[in-house]
Structures are given as C-alpha cells and as structure tokens.
Amino acid sequence: MSGTRETHHFQAEVKQLLDLMIHSLYSNKEIFLRELISNASDAADKLRFEAATDDALYEGDADLHVFIDVDKDARTITVRDNGIGMSREEVIENIGTIARSGTREFFQQLSGDQEKDAHLIGQFGVGFYSAFLVADRVTLTTRRAGLTPEHGVRWESRGDGEYSLETVRREARGTEIVLHLRQDADEFLDPWRLRSIIHKYADHIPFPIRMKSASGDKKDVETVNQASALWTRPKSELKQEDYVNFYKHIAHDFDEPLRYLHQKLEGKYEYTLLLYLPRHAPFDLWHADAKHGVKLYVRRVFIMEANEDLLPRYLRFVRGVMDSSDLPLNVSREILQQSPAMEAMKKGATKRVLGLIEEMAGNRDSDDYRTFWQAFGNCLKEGIIEDAANRERIAKLLRFASTRCDEQTVSLEDYVQRMVKGQDTIYYITADSLAAAKHSPHLEAFREKGIEVLLLHDRIDEWWTAHLNEFEGKKLQSIAKGELDLSSIGEPSDTDKAQRERNRKDIEPAIQRLKEALGERVKDVRISERLTESPACLVSDQFDISTNMERILRQAGQEVPAVKPILEINPDHELVKRLARMRTKEKINDYALILFDQAVLAEGALPEDPAGFVKRINALLSA
Ligand code: ADP
Numbered sequence: 001m002s003g004t005r006e007t008h009h010f011q012a013e014v015k016q017l018l019d020l021m022i023h024s025l026y027s028n029k030e031i032f033l034r035e036l037i038s039n040a041s042d043a044a045d046k047l048r049f050e051a052a053t054d055d056a057l058y059e060g061d062a063d064l065h066v067f068i069d070v071d072k073d074a075r076t077i078t079v080r081d082n083g084i085g086m087s088r089e090e091v092i093e094n095i096g097t098i099a100r101s102g103t104r105e106f107f108q109q110l111s112g113d114q115e116k117d118a119h120l121i122g123q124f125g126v127g128f129y130s131a132f133l134v135a136d137r138v139t140l141t142t143r144r145a146g147l148t149p150e151h152g153v154r155w156e157s158r159g160d161g162e163y164s165l166e167t168v169r170r171e172a173r174g175t176e177i178v179l180h181l182r183q184d185a186d187e188f189l190d191p192w193r194l195r196s197i198i199h200k201y202a203d204h205i206p207f208p209i210r211m212k213s214a215s216g217d218k219k220d221v222e223t224v225n226q227a228s229a230l231w232t233r234p235k236s237e238l239k240q241e242d243y244v245n246f247y248k249h250i251a252h253d254f255d256e257p258l259r260y261l262h263q264k265l266e267g268k269y270e271y272t273l274l275l276y277l278p279r280h281a282p283f284d285l286w287h288a289d290a291k292h293g294v295k296l297y298v299r300r301v302f303i304m305e306a307n308e309d310l311l312p313r314y315l316r317f318v319r320g321v322m323d324s325s326d327l328p329l330n331v332s333r334e335i336l337q338q339s340p341a342m343e344a345m346k347k348g349a350t351k352r353v354l355g356l357i358e359e360m361a362g363n364r365d366s367d368d369y370r371t372f373w374q375a376f377g378n379c380l381k382e383g384i385i386e387d388a389a390n391r392e393r394i395a396k397l398l399r400f401a402s403t404r405c406d407e408q409t410v411s412l413e414d415y416v417q418r419m420v421k422g423q424d425t426i427y428y429i430t431a432d433s434l435a436a437a438k439h440s441p442h443l444e445a446f447r448e449k450g451i452e453v454l455l456l457h458d459r460i461d462e463w464w465t466a467h468l469n470e471f472e473g474k475k476l477q478s479i480a481k482g483e484l485d486l487s488s489i490g491e492p493s494d495t496d497k498a499q500r501e502r503n504r505k506d507i508e509p510a511i512q513r514l515k516e517a518l519g520e521r522v523k524d525v526r527i528s529e530r531l532t533e534s535p536a537c538l539v540s541d542q543f544d545i546s547t548n549m550e551r552i553l554r555q556a557g558q559e560v561p562a563v564k565p566i567l568e569i570n571p572d573h574e575l576v577k578r579l580a581r582m583r584t585k586e587k588i589n590d591y592a593l594i595l596f597d598q599a600v601l602a603e604g605a606l607p608e609d610p611a612g613f614v615k616r617i618n619a620l621l622s623a
C-alpha cells in the first residue's frame, strides 16, 4: 500500500552543508559508517528506554542489533537497525532540516582545513548527511516502533537540494539505509574495509554489529564488533587505545582526549564513571543551549543525554558516560533529577573531574594544561561563580597573564609566592584586551615598586572576580578601583619625597577648579597614588561597577545606570603642574577636558566628543 510520492526541498542550510561536506571532507569519507552506526545505536538506545515502560514496543524482537551488508553488483551498502525507527513527521523533522540553533556560527567556524572541519561536522550532529560522502543516492526506509506496518516511510535523495517522501508498507520496525555508491567510493564495497572501519569506531558500541560471514556459507551472519559496554569491563582488560577509540566514538572527535578517568564507585550508591577531557572546545561551548557531553545510563540502559543534573554547567565540556546501579529504569526524568543517588553521583563526578584537571595542572612539564586552559579556562572561571563548594579548588586552577608574563600561565599560588615585602593583597586589572591591560596607566606605580599585577582581559573576568574575594587569606583587589596606598609596600619610590610633597601642595587649589570644569562627568577628582608617568587616569569607587564592566554591559545592549568615574591626577606630571599655574577659566576648562579625555582613551574607550578633543589638542599643540 504505497502512498503518493512527494518531493520536498531541503532547508537552505542542509543544501549548503551537503555541498560543503562533499567538497571538504573527501579524504575522510570513511566517517559515514561511523555516523550511520552511531545513529543506529542511538535508535536502539531509545527503543530500549521506551520499552522499559512499554514492553509491547519490542514487537517480540528484543535482539537489538545493526546489520551491515554489501552488494557488489548493485554497488550498494545497506545499514539496517531494529531500533526506534521514525514516523513520517520525524523523518521530515530529523532528516530534512537542521533543527539545532547556531547553524550560522557553525558555518563561520569552518576553516577550509579538512581535518578541522571534519571535527566540527561530527560535533554539530549532522552525521546523517555524511552518507553523501560516498553515495550519490541514499534511500532510507523506516517505521516507528509501535506504529502499524502501513506507517512505513521511504525517503530518498540524491543530495542535490530535494528529497522525496513516500508512505510504504514496512513489516520490520526500525530503519534501513541503502547507499548507492559513487564511482570514486569503490573501496567501501570491500567487506574487509568495512570491518576494519567498524573495529576502529564501533567496537564498544554496546549492540552487536553484524555482517554476513566472511567465509563459508553466505547465509551465516557474524558479529563484527566487541559489542560490550566499555565502561562495564574491568580496567585491567582495557588498553589505552580502547579508551581513545571509545572517546572518538562518543565525542565525535578525531583527536585524542587530553585525559580520562574510569572508576567504579561503591559506597552508599554504586556507579561507574568513564569521563574524558577533550583537547579542544566544541563549536557550541558558548551557546546558551550548548550540548552537554555526558550520557546517563542505568545498568547499561541509556537514559538521557546529560545536562546540568549530571555535572555542573561549567564542566559542560566533559565527555563520557555515567552508569548508575541505584536509579530505577522506568521513572520519569523529573523524578530521576530529584533522586539522592543522582545528587551523589553528580557530586562524586565533579570531585573526580576536578581531581583529573588538578593532576594535569600540577605537572609543570606538560603542555597539556596549557592546551586545556586555552580551550576551557573560561569555563573554569564560571565555576568560581557557580560552584561555591569547590571555589578554593577551582581558584587554584586559574591561570593568568601578569605584568611578569604575557602568557596565561601565572597561578594565584605563584603570585602569592612572589609577593613583595609588605604586600598582602593580590592586585589585578581588567581591560578588554591584553594590550589595553598591559599599557594601562594604573600600572605605573606598581611597575615602579616591582609589584606584580594580574592582567585580566576576558569578559567573564568582571564577573568571577566579584565572587572571589580572597585567596589563601589574601584579598583580591582591582587596581582601578578605590583608593590605593602602596606606601608601605616594596621599594621606596625614586622620586624625591620632599619634592613630591611640594608638588602635592601646589596642586591642591587646582583640584577644586578641575572639579568645576568637569562638572557632572566625574564623581570626584583626587591626587593619585597609582601614576608615575601619565598625567591622569580614571578609577571607580570600590563598590561601583568598573568602567570596563559598564562598557561590556552597554555593548550587550543592557541599560546601565551611568556610573561616574573618579579622575585621579599625577601631581608630579608637567601637564598637571602647568594646570596648577593657570588662571583663565577657559584655558583651565580646555586642559581639564583634555586630561579627562586622555584618561578615557587610555582605557581603550572613545571620548564623548572626539572632534572636540582633537580641536583642543590641536589648539594646545599650536599654542
Ligand atoms: P545526530 O545523530 O547528532 O542527531 P544525525 O544527522 O546523525 O544527527 O541524525 C539526525 C537525526 O535523525 C537523529 O537525531 C535521529 O532523530 C534521526 N535518525 C538518524 N538515523 C536514525 C536511525 N537509524 N533511526 C532513528 N532515527 C534516526
């Protein structure tokens, strides 16, 4: 009973993706099999999960498996599963569109570098389309478990922008995909080649992958993969290579992971962890709906893709499996989420992941931590905010650039060890780039006294610093905030003390005039303890938000109440001394505005009236 055949058009992104895939991934063709097996295995997982509450879905056949066949004469490969299958709507939704958000960013990230792009394609979850790497025509026939045979669906496409859809009768539940191979894909007609790909990517899929027997009777079928859940096997039986291959399978990654842990925990609750730290960030790490990478199993049955119930959000880059022996199989996700067993597992996993990261960070000779920090450092900073219980541990893992080191390798422990005599505060500055931080006038007095300052230049630095008030009993303090007194720290300053005092006295009367000239622009004008070279800088009050933070919020389109800065001036600077000697109101006004706008510029921002600024500077230069 076949229905009429309809033609549908692919969503524009799908078409674009298909073109791209065929042109950029031709040397990685073999991944098509990994992707199709992975989908078949997901489908088996889903059926097993649904059947836990509705046994009838098995339709008398609970032997979940994948069958792969080659027909040399017809030049086809068939991948067949008896998993959950798809309804007509599901086919349209899953195979005709890319539902995930962030498609545009995905395309932007593609580099033209095949190897890199291949990583992305796997992670983006567009695996099914990789069939067109080897096929110029793909036919998918499927029936959703639980629907009657009349509800079969046949989908077919040449990968050219449209696909056809037809209702067909299908006795067998599940999905069958027939690949009509391209001329240049002959190598995949060799069953041995397919077997070796299956070993490479799918040995640890917990379902049997079967093929016709290689020798003897063609009717014999044999299981090609190991077909046992890797994490349930004893560590002593497993080689590094097994762990790496399993990682590549679950993370859709071509690279090896940085580290992994495999532990069976037996206490009040019993669970197994197999968790990996990847080498690079997935494309969606910073999307609000970023995919979490840990899967929850209950006694080997897949329950759900991970989310914040399994690991805290800041550890969303972790990949792997958590398998609980205590949770019930057939309850709703909502109930699962509230169970103490789940809570305990989350806590235990968090602790062990942090341990794994610490171990890597502790090894000074290894580049791995640097790689890790580059990819996921900003996630750990989120952890300072999100995970109060582990705040101290996470703080030790942070790495920064500082006035001593351009690269982000300085830890808070390093910093504290290097503090100078009399110093009891950890100083940092936030800016919107390393260059802006490094050249900030606020650093001058610190440089002169040999006090190290951490240079923070990521957006998130404005947030986490508000949550970490101290480290090992040392206060953290922004050098662009509040009043500063460095007089009891480090080396005495080079400038003659008596001369400084005189300069201060001279400038005091000018301060009132500056305040009048700047009016509403500033909260206050005062003499600076930070400056040695620049004439002026802006600082925030200790409990106001910083000017950098204000800028970030504005750029993000948020309404921010205007926070007035404090203008600090350097009494030893020639420009400031000159100002102190001025008498005409107009000249003082111009000078005051120049000082103010310069300080704004030094923060990496623009003066309110750039043209006016230029005019005043020109007048000064030609005076
Ligand atoms: P992903 O697996 O990351 O979701 P794919 O492009 O590989 O992306 O597959 C898209 C979707 O198509 C899957 O999420 C699934 O809903 C559906 N699908 C693909 N293959 C099968 C299959 N063999 N059985 C059931 N559903 C499938």
Ligand code: MG
Pocket (backbone or CB within 6 Å): 035, 038, 039, 125, 126, 127, 128
């Ligand atoms: Mg897939």
